[in-house]
Amino acid sequence: MEITVNHISEVIENRTTITISELLRYKNFTYKMIIIKLNGNVVKREESDSIIVSHGDNVQVIHLMTGG
Amino acid sequence: MPSFTEIKERLHTKSVGIAGAGGLGSNCAVALARSGVGKIIIADFDVIVESNLNRQYYFYDQIGQKKVIALKENIRRINPNISVEIFAERITLQNLTSIFSTCDLLIEAFDQADQKMMLIEFALINLPNIPIIAGSGMAGFGETNSLYVEKFDNLYICGDGATEVSDINPPLAPRIGIVANMQANVALDILLKGEKNGDHC
Numbered sequence: 723m724e725i726t727v728n729h730i731s732e733v734i735e736n737r738t739t740i741t742i743s744e745l746l747r748y749k750n751f752t753y754k755m756i757i758i759k760l761n762g763n764v765v766k767r768e769e770s771d772s773i774i775v776s777h778g779d780n781v782q783v784i785h786l787m788t789g790g
Numbered sequence: 791m792p793s794f795t796e797i798k799e800r801l802h803t804k805s806v807g808i809a810g811a812g813g814l815g816s817n818c819a820v821a822l823a824r825s826g827v828g829k830i831i832i833a834d835f836d837v838i839v840e841s842n843l844n845r846q847y848y849f850y851d852q853i854g855q856k857k858v859i860a861l862k863e864n865i866r867r868i869n870p871n872i873s874v875e876i877f878a879e880r881i882t883l884q885n886l887t888s889i890f891s892t893c894d895l896l897i898e899a900f901d902q903a904d905q906k907m908m909l910i911e912f913a914l915i916n917l918p919n920i921p922i923i924a925g926s927g928m929a930g931f932g933e934t935n936s937l938y939v940e941k942f943d944n945l946y947i948c949g950d951g952a953t954e955v956s957d958i959n960p961p962l963a964p965r966i967g968i969v970a971n972m973q974a975n976v977a978l979d980i981l982l983k984g985e986k987n988g989d990h991c
Contacts, residue, residue: 754903755903755904755906755907756907757907757910757911757914757945759914759942759943762943764911764914764915766911782942782943784910784926784942784945784947785926785951786903786906786907786910786924786926787903787926787927787929787949787951787952787953787954787955788901788902788903788954788955789901789925789926789927789928789929789949789953789954789955789961789966790810790812790813790814790815790899790900790901790906790925790928790961790966
């Protein structure tokens with residue numbers, strides 16, 4: 723399937739769906755302080771095991787770091 | 791394109807919320823005030839200490855004052871025609887909506903990553919029509935060209951997306967000032983063109 727992750731097209735082979743948690747591991751996004759959006763809607767951390775990403779979806783992962 | 795007169799007239803009718811009055815918030819507020827944004831709503835519970843003065847828009851004789859009170863005074867000295875509304879309290883999920891719901895846009899100007907995350911996540915869900923301009927990654931010095939703006943729908947992130955504050959990467963005036971002014975610059979672009987027109991980056 724093909725999805726968009728942070729504005730860039732991403733092909734995930736041999737899968738028709740993937741959970742947000744699996745996608746974070748797949749992309750090696752190990753940061754703790756992140757905001758996740760799926761098709762414009764915020765995904766809470768506790769929902770990331772159950773929310774499913776499908777072909778054509780748009781995922782945004784925004785990493786926040788200390789400083790200001 | 792609007793003329794300078796039209797720009798000033800338009801900005802005078804706008805309202806910007808700023809969550810946090812530290813390095814990002816104080817410098818961003820001053821840039822917005824100098825530009826003539828008509829109303830600025832600033833919330834922060836903190837008091838000025840000497841170590842803030844390496845980057846925050848305060849003065850030595852203001853040490854010990856509440857940041858929002860000192861910032862309101864500093865803005866008044868720059869432009870007394872701007873309305874500054876202040877909340878000298880900690881921003882929580884309980885009061886965030888009521889403080890900022892009337893703003894045209896919201897500047898995230900917290901320091902700690904977990905606080906940034908909490909604020910942005912809550913505001914995206916509870917104030918979905920208010921664009922948010924946040925800062926992430928601005929520690930240390932140099933690397934000027936690594937600072938950029940990235941748009942995620944109506945959330946804009948300014949910074950390098952990489953440098954976290956630490957002992958070897960301290961918060962310093964130039965990079966934090968650049969990011970604070972990037973936030974103000976994105977704000978002006980949204981206020982003058984409308985959120986739907988252009989990517990504002």
